[in-house]
Amino acid sequence: MAAKKILMLVGDYAEDYETMVPFQALTMVGHTVHAACPGKKAGESVRTAIHDFEGDQTYSEKPGHNFTLNATFDALRAEDYDALLIPGGRAPEYLRLNPRVITAVQHFAQANKPIAAVCHGAQLLAAAGVIQGRTCSAYPACGPEVRLAGGTYADIPVDQAHTDGNLVTAPAWPAHPAWLAQFLAVLGTRITL
Numbered sequence: 158m159a160a161k162k163i164l165m166l167v168g169d170y171a172e173d174y175e176t177m178v179p180f181q182a183l184t185m186v187g188h189t190v191h192a193a194c195p196g197k198k199a200g201e202s203v204r205t206a207i208h209d210f211e212g213d214q215t216y217s218e219k220p221g222h223n224f225t226l227n228a229t230f231d232a233l234r235a236e237d238y239d240a241l242l243i244p245g246g247r248a249p250e251y252l253r254l255n256p257r258v259i260t261a262v263q264h265f266a267q268a269n270k271p272i273a274a275v276c277h278g279a280q281l282l283a284a285a286g287v288i289q290g291r292t293c294s295a296y297p298a299c300g301p302e303v304r305l306a307g308g309t310y311a312d313i314p315v316d317q318a319h320t321d322g323n324l325v326t327a328p329a330w331p332a333h334p335a336w337l338a339q340f341l342a343v344l345g346t347r348i349t350l
Contacts, residue, residue: 161239161271161344164228165192166258166281168248173205173221174330175244175275180224182337183242186346190242191228195255198229206246208276208329210315215298216329230257235264240344245276245296245329253284262287273325273340275332279303282324294319294326 163183167176176192183190194203205221235241241262243249252258258281265272266287274282279295280302282288289307294317300310311319311326318327318336325343327336341348 159345160187160189161346162237163188163190163240163242164233164235164238164261165190165242165244166194166252166261167192167203167224167226167244168194168252169203170206170246171203171224171244171248172246172276172330173207173224174333175246175278176203176205176224177222178330178333179242179244179273179275179337179340182333186341186348188344188346191233191238192224192226193228193230193233194226194248195230195252195258197226198231199227201226203248208246210329210331216296235261238265238270240271240340241265241273242340243272243274243278243281245274245278247277249277249280253281259285269323271323271325271340271343273336273343275327275336276329279326282306283308288324291324292319292321293324294328296328 202223208216262285283306294311303310
């Protein structure tokens, strides 16, 4: 397997599991994952939030961990990466306001590089204008944004994922096994027992 260099765009109050689990899992199988946040440097951290499903009309939110960044956003170039990963949580709602973030997301889409987004990560994809004509899953509350951006919203169970070419999406962290397996397949990663 050729190891890939993956850019993970995060920010304060990204969802805890959707940040920690893919970062650790992709690193574990041999990929390099650079976690970066606009306005922050390597060694600094972002706060995460734990979103849980407890029978309310939407998820509950609790404080998560501090997640240490290992890359400086201002120093990176999207062209140097093989793939993009976008965790959900509240971070995508304000990351999409940063023109440099939008340009980076557009680079991955235009270059047909693998992109994985989960939960509210679709907000960033919609803002970048990269899901028109594509089928994309997301947290159900983001379904209207997917449709308004010209995409088809994949209304799938919370533990499932959807792949449309180079784009791998899922509704929320319960989909990690399916989402990460599909992303690894798009990356060309083979794990044998």
